[in-house]
Amino acid sequence: MSASELRPEKRGPLAGIRVLDTTGVVVGPMATLILAEQGADVIKIEPPEGDLMRRLGGRPRKPGMSPKFLHFNRNKRSIALDLKSPEGREVMGRLAETADVFVSNMRPRALQSLGLTFEALSAKNPRIVHCTISGFATGGPYAGAPAYDTIIQGLSGVAACHAEVLGEPRFAPFVLTDHLVGIVAAQAICAALLGRERTGVGEAIEVPMFENAAAFVLCEHLDQRTFEAGGHMGDPRIMTPDARPLKTRDGYICVSANTDVQARAFFDAIGRPELKTDPRFVSVTARLANVRDYFAVRTAAMAERTTAEWVEILRRHDVPAMPYHTLHSLLDDPQLRGSGVLTDEVQKNQDGQEETMLGLRHPNRYSGTGVPESRLAPRFGEHGDEILAELGYGPDDRRRLGGRDADAAE
Template sequence: MSDHPASGARRALSGIRVLDLTSAVVGPYAAKIMADHGADVIKVEAADGDVIRWIAGPSPTPGMSGKFMHLNRGKRSIVLDLKQPRGREAVMRLVARADVLLINMRPQAVERLGLDYDSVARANPRLVYCAMVGFGPGPYRDTPAYDSIIQGGAGVAALSEMATGQPRYVPYVVADRTVGLMALNAVMMALFQRERTGAGQCVEVPMFENMAALMLSEHLYGATFEPPLSPPGDLRLIDPQASPVKTADGYVCLTTNTDAQAFALMRVMGHPEMQTDPRFSTKQARAAHSREYFGIRAEAIARRTTAEWLALLKEADIPAMPYNTLDSLRTDPQIVASGLLREVEHPTEGKMWDLADPTRMSGRDDAPPRPAPKLGEHGAEILAEAGYSPEEIEALAGSGALGPSSA
């Protein structure tokens, strides 16, 4: 259990120490949320640091990209060369004091480093070990995986082809972030089980199979049944018109799932006769004839301005909101009122926009989070907590197994 003061006394994960051996997005995202809720997260990096330090946009000083800052606040960084025996020994000493270990290397690499579950569990039987892998057991098991690879393989990119004729990755690392949340859920359940049993366990979260399960649960559609009642693909979602709707001067976002919402829209559009049209009079009929329904909707909405439509839709209690760009999103009145974006002063990067945790918990003490770390910033501090003497830390650094701090 962690005794670091940054843990905070009134946070759900106060006293939980997380050893974060992950990089890029999937693991760091899960670990960041744990840090937001009071966990002491120790980020172990290689000498060149997490790749997201370098490939995610400019920063005032090298290696501190905006995406890295958002994914790694609240953590402490140590640089260890895990290919060296002394580096592995240091990690195992950290493992012995950890509650959770997160790792997203390929299984063969993990075994070569001696960081497989069986090896680390001998050092700490209470450890919750979470491996985020590209693929579970099977022919793809030890092949590399990134978000785009998983999007293409799991059918996410194919949805764009079904709608527009061209396959396209979602321009957002949706697989990494989704599976990161799945890993977090699994770790929380394993910690809860440990409270009951006293024992840790191995948790494996494969990206490909998890994203495939999500895609199939959404889009098997009539092919769920045997024999199939339709081809796979939810018609309402793959229709090319399932997008923000063009107004006279911009776009508006709206959805009508219930009969009450759809009938209200028909009246507001000036087409009350659609309520008795057999193509549109029931939820099932509208789903089967979504292309015709969306076409009538597009023609009607193009005749008024965005402001006019937002007022009419609000009055009719039809779910709708303005269409935002990445620029306008930052000044959206709801975003401003929520305090999501907050200006903070980073010790090395200066003024920056930090993202508050939108989830509210009445039992949480929302103390300011620790800023995202420079590469290796806390190495000596972390090792001292693990029982290393100043002489041992100096020897570790001299051997090259401990990277220098860039703080």
């Protein structure tokens, strides 16, 4: 029985696609979150102790339901399986026969020992798409080494970009490469599903964190090193302390005037029309060669008025500009509320009373298939009995295989 037959209420372009998600923390859950919000039936297969992010992702209101876990695991179902046990492997085998996609961030040795390699699963289900998110691609000297976001940020050049601007290496203040690679993995899975529609068979995908993050950095900053050894590296418009929100009389503003039309409009907006014919600023090429002077003009001008005044003036001149948000003021942005991305969700506490929390919903829209109704992240093992029933297990077997109570790891 297909996932679409089991859950006919699901909508979205991936409705009817079943995804087995054995990942944890951020990079894998980011990938499967995207698939879930596109309509896939994502079954989160958690070890007996549960996903680490249930406990690592901030102080929870309910045990085992940390804020970060809630936001990365919306629209998924949870079953607890000990994949090292015969019972866990039995259930996993049946799930693999019904699945379209298997996603893991286990290392090759673990996949081999658990019988979860592409070869093993495709023998049960030739149509399965098998995606492994790894730290490093096979074939290189780092293959099989453990990796976390901070390791990849430091190794791939992300931290070095901060050093170019700030004078010392720093990690981005979010798990940047986990997010990046999770998005890449979701795209690769969708491409493989499309390929399967043409060939009739699945395939194995390897999505390495280091190589993807390094390519991300180098596409932006190879610059003249593209052409010659020893050539300059780093986009000068970005690799400067002046590439930042600009201080106004009462706060900050974000301004971007890159095209010739925008630059000329900006000079009119700040009351400096003579700069339109200044040799330093007359073209994209000239402004790039004199980027520090150009940024200095912007910095000096913005200090003369309030943020609201500049936003109104620059919009009138069709120059891209928006206020700067702090983390707290971002929550009051009317666009996030108006588009439905930031919402008030209602959940029941341990006493059965309703409580509200801030929820995040899928930002993208699909005109034909729509998106599934947003569901809160699952409690640990919440859907175990339901999933086992879908696989054809009777009540006695479900009690035998169900493992922990849904709240046991919380």
